[in-house]
Amino acid sequence: MAGHDHSHGGAACEGASQTGPGNSSTAGRSGGHAHGGHAHGGHGGHIHAPKNFGPAFGIGIVLNTGFVVVEAAYGYLSNSMSLVADAGHNLSDVLGLAAAWIAAILVRRQASARFTYGYRGSSILAALFNAVFLLIAMGAVIWEALVRLVHPEPVVGTIVMVVAAIGILVNGVTAWLFASGAKGDINIRGAFLHMMADAAVSAGVVVAGLVIQLTGLAWLDPAVSLAIAGLVVWATWGLLRDSVAMSLDAVPPEISPEAVTGFLRDRPGVIDLHDLHIWPMSTTSVALTVHLVIAEDHPGNGFLAETAEGLRTRFGIGHATLQIEAAGGPACRLAAACAA
Numbered sequence: 001m002a003g004h005d006h007s008h009g010g011a012a013c014e015g016a017s018q019t020g021p022g023n024s025s026t027a028g029r030s031g032g033h034a035h036g037g038h039a040h041g042g043h044g045g046h047i048h049a050p051k052n053f054g055p056a057f058g059i060g061i062v063l064n065t066g067f068v069v070v071e072a073a074y075g076y077l078s079n080s081m082s083l084v085a086d087a088g089h090n091l092s093d094v095l096g097l098a099a100a101w102i103a104a105i106l107v108r109r110q111a112s113a114r115f116t117y118g119y120r121g122s123s124i125l126a127a128l129f130n131a132v133f134l135l136i137a138m139g140a141v142i143w144e145a146l147v148r149l150v151h152p153e154p155v156v157g158t159i160v161m162v163v164a165a166i167g168i169l170v171n172g173v174t175a176w177l178f179a180s181g182a183k184g185d186i187n188i189r190g191a192f193l194h195m196m197a198d199a200a201v202s203a204g205v206v207v208a209g210l211v212i213q214l215t216g217l218a219w220l221d222p223a224v225s226l227a228i229a230g231l232v233v234w235a236t237w238g239l240l241r242d243s244v245a246m247s248l249d250a251v252p253p254e255i256s257p258e259a260v261t262g263f264l265r266d267r268p269g270v271i272d273l274h275d276l277h278i279w280p281m282s283t284t285s286v287a288l289t290v291h292l293v294i295a296e297d298h299p300g301n302g303f304l305a306e307t308a309e310g311l312r313t314r315f316g317i318g319h320a321t322l323q324i325e326a327a328g329g330p331a332c333r334l335a336a337a338c339a340a
Contacts (some may be wrong), residue, residue: 018291026314029150053101053104053177053178053188053191054101054104054105055177056174056177056178057097057098057100057101057104057191058101058259059174059177060097060174060177060178060191060195061097061098061101062169063170063173063174063271064090064093064094064097064170064174064284065094067090067167067170068087068090068091068094068164070163070166071083071084071086071089071090071167072084072087072088072161073086074159074163075087075163075182075246077159078159078160078163079154080150080159080160080209081144081145081168081221081222081225083159083160083163083164083205084144084146084202085141085144085225085228085229086164086167086198086201086202086205086228088137088140088141089134089137089138089141089197089198089201089232090171090198090229091136091137092133093134093194093198095133095335096129096130096133096190096191096194097136097191097194099126099129099130100123100126100127100130100187100188100190100191101185102122102126102128103122103123103125103126104126104187104188104196106118106119106122106123107120107122107123107284108324117281117287120281120282120285121247121281121282122282123187123282123283123284124186124187124243124246124247124280124282124283124314125185125247125334126190127186127187127189127190127239127243127246127283128240128241128243128244128247129240129261130190130191130194130243131190131236131239131240131243132240133315134194134232134236135233135236135240138229138232138233138236141228142225142229143326144222144225145222145223145225145226145229146222146226146239147222148219148221148222148225148339149219149222149223149226150258152218152219152221152222153218154218155330157209157210157211157212157213157214158209158213159209160205160206160208160209160212160221161205161206161209161210161213163204164202164205164206164209165202165206167198167199167201167202167205168199168202168203168206171195171196171199171202172195172199174195174198175195175196175198175199176194178191178192179192181261186239186242186243186283187283188283189239190239190243190295193235193236193239196235196302197231197235200231201228201231201232204224204227204228204231205224205228207224208220208221208223208224220222223319238240246283248278248281249277249279249280250280251279252278252280252286252316253280253315254316255278255286255315255316257278259315260276260278260315260317261273261276261289262309263310263311263314263315264276264290264292264307267292267303267307268299268303269294269295269303270293270294270295271292271293271294271295271298271327272292272293272327272335273290273292273293274290274291274293274332274335275289275290275291275332275334275335276289276290276291277289277290278290278317281319285318285319286315286316286317286318286319287318287319287320287321288317288319288320288321289310289320289321289322289323290320290321290322290323291323291325291334291335292322292324292325293325293326293327294324294325294326294327295327296326296327298324298326299326300322307322308320308322
């Protein structure tokens with residue numbers, strides 16, 4: 001099969017020697033591996049195509065944009081910091097939904113000569129943007145709430161309750177639109193978590209409005225704002241951690257590198273392996289490259305197909321590139337570098 005380049009983070013060195021069926025070559029490229037004469041197993045590559053959530057994004061953005069306008073206006077009229085805080089949170093969610101939607105569209109674009117994996121990594125960037133932007137927005141909310149705690153102001157509890165109740169409906173419906181994709185895609189999970197957090201926050205604001213209406217305790221409004229911000233920061237931390245790890249090409253947490261190594265070493269004819277890399281290409285697809293040292297000649301396409309299928313079904317690795325090297329052939333410089 002014709003060779004092509006796979007450039008990915010974490011390469012130990014620049015050159016590679018490879019032996020394929022009727023082919024022996026050495027190639028090098030700065031910042032990656034130039035794989036000439038290697039075989040590519042398991043193309044068709046992803047465990048599943050990302051589901052199209054375009055309608056969900058469109059509906060969610062329209063609903064939340066309208067609600068942000070209503071909530072901010074009534075928050076100002078009722079002098080409610082908790083409503084204004086939640087409006088700011090919802091505005092950040094609108095921007096987050098827009099970023100996630102753009103990423104979901106880019107993920108489906110075809111690869112090019114420059115972007116050989118297409119734009120799959122944009123979904124990771126969108127998840128990271130979502131997390132960072134939301135934390136910044138909550139920092140502003142916390143500051144204003146602390147000021148209001150020191151200088152509490154009267155709040156119209158009835159307006160707070162009515163507007164927040166509308167928020168429960170808007171955010172609940174939007175979260176439901178993303179529920180089916182929350183487990184398999186961190187980009188969709190970010191949208192889902194934001195909407196669920198908003199629904200819970202709105203419920204808290206309703207309770208605060210009721211208590212303020214009954215007791216006249218104005219300090220409860222900024223106190224609820226602080227609780228809202230704390231809940232959002234807590235819910236966002238995991239998203240931030242996972243998206244940062246993905247952006248740094250970390251092995252996905254559900255995949256054990258040791259288990260993958262054991263599986264590959266147990267394949268017929270494999271006596272050694274090196275330069276194993278596992279990384280997320282997007283929020284829904286995982287890639288692997290590895291050099292396999294084979295005792296005899298090239299094992300054939302059947303070996304490659306079976307190995308790639310095993311990686312796909314056992315570990316969820318849908319894009320596997322397997323480079324075959326014959327034992328006793330030219331030494332691979334990557335093997336020495338990886339062992340150092």
